[in-house]
Amino acid sequence: MPNYNFFTYILTSYNKKVLYTGVTNDLDRRLYEHYFGLDQLNSFTSRYKCYYLVWFERYQYIDHAIEREKEIKGWIRDKKNKLIELDNPDWRFLNKDIMDWPPAK
Template sequence: MRQYNFYTYILTTSSKKVLYVGVTNSLERRLYEHYFGTEKKDNFTTKYKCYYLVWFERYQYVNHAIEREKEIKGWLRIKKEKLIESQNPGWRFLNTEIMDWPPKSDLHNQ
């Protein structure tokens, strides 16, 4: 049986003032997209420079990852902070555990 990977994740800014919750099937690709703003130019993560990974969970099924994303998005910030601190008490930026950080602009050309 094939193993699929889907992720629910939380990003923050360098000052940790803003939180963003998302879902993806590739953390490395998604972090690249957030960092370089390869989506719409006026999106949330580009506007606030919100691309530091502080929390993530892996799921085998996309519907589970999406359900978790929706659940977390409905929480108050304090509850999101407690979730982050339960796995990452120092709020370390986990990007370097996923990929070379900061990413190189030619990642999509490889």
């Protein structure tokens, strides 16, 4: 069986006041889409400028990634903060670790 990469991820705004949880099979492409508002007109990430990756997990199967996304979306903010801080205690923006940042059109 081939290995696939699916990601559950959390983005934040520059001031870290807003969080967005999503799922994708291509983290580079998805970060690009969020940054340029290509996901959809007036999307949540565009409206609140949630472009900064602060946490992600990789999964082999899409259903596991979606299940995790739903789980995290049901949490209160404090629990999401604790999840982020387990891997990223300084809330460092991880975009540059994944791709050239900021992306060029």
